[in-house]
Amino acid sequence: MEPIILYTQPDCPPCELTKLYFKDKGIVYIEKNVKKDKQAFQELTKKYKSYSTPTVIIGEKVITGFNLNEIENELSRHMS
Template sequence: MNTVTVYTTTRCPYCVMVKNFLVDQNIAFKEVNVETNPEIMHELVKQTGQMGVPQTKVNDKWVVGYDPNNIMMALKN
């Protein structure tokens, strides 16, 4: 069973693209809006070294930005 979490902000077009992609692929995911929870943003930066969103955690792998290929590869591993 895959666990997918998408870290987003409110007005991020690439976040919407990632969520739409996951919905289109029938992949269940949890969304965490880091804009409303700065503590999670700090944790994210600590884990990935990246300030931007979207960041998608697929199981234990991180995919930064809108990157459907890497999301699918992470799901297969």
């Protein structure tokens, strides 16, 4: 399975909820802070066409916001 990528920024409560969810479930992910990392911002906006955080990348699926149902659905598809 490809690594899960989480695009975040400081002072983003939904980003913190997403990180807590992943931690509670023992899910390994790569965090990319779009405020500190210009390359991460470019990836988020150009490659994934997203301008919001959190944005979660699971495989080819792009999930914007803390959309728990969508995150769980994609995780179950990729971990089975």
